[in-house]
Amino acid sequence: MKSSSGLSPRVLMATPLFTAGLWAMPDARPAVRRSLQAMATWMRTPHIQRSTAVLEHIWSKTTTSGYHDVLTYLEETPEFLPY
Known part of the structure; x- marks a missing residue:
């Protein structure tokens, strides 16, 4: 993977990793969390x-309700800006 702007391929992994996290089963969530935390440490971006x-x-919503309507929960999330 090459980038003409000089960005690391890790930067390109943020969106697919977030998407994977949206649909991750409970046992896969810690791995997603660790990967995002490692990326945050490396990139130092909020x-x-x-x-x-x-x-x-x-x-937290899907664990308590058992219902998995991601779009509804994204709309409830404060400061979430879909783009």
Whole structure:
């Protein structure tokens, strides 16, 4: 994977990792969390930490309700800006 802007391929992994986290089964969530935390440490950007917080919110809702309507939970999430 090459980038003409000089960005690391890790930067390109944020979106697919977040998407995987949205649909992760409970036993896979710690691996997603660890990967995002490692990326946040490496990149030192707040958006990765915010992504983790959004996932934590969604995971807490799906754990208690058993219902998995991600779009509804994203709309409930404060400060979430879909794009």
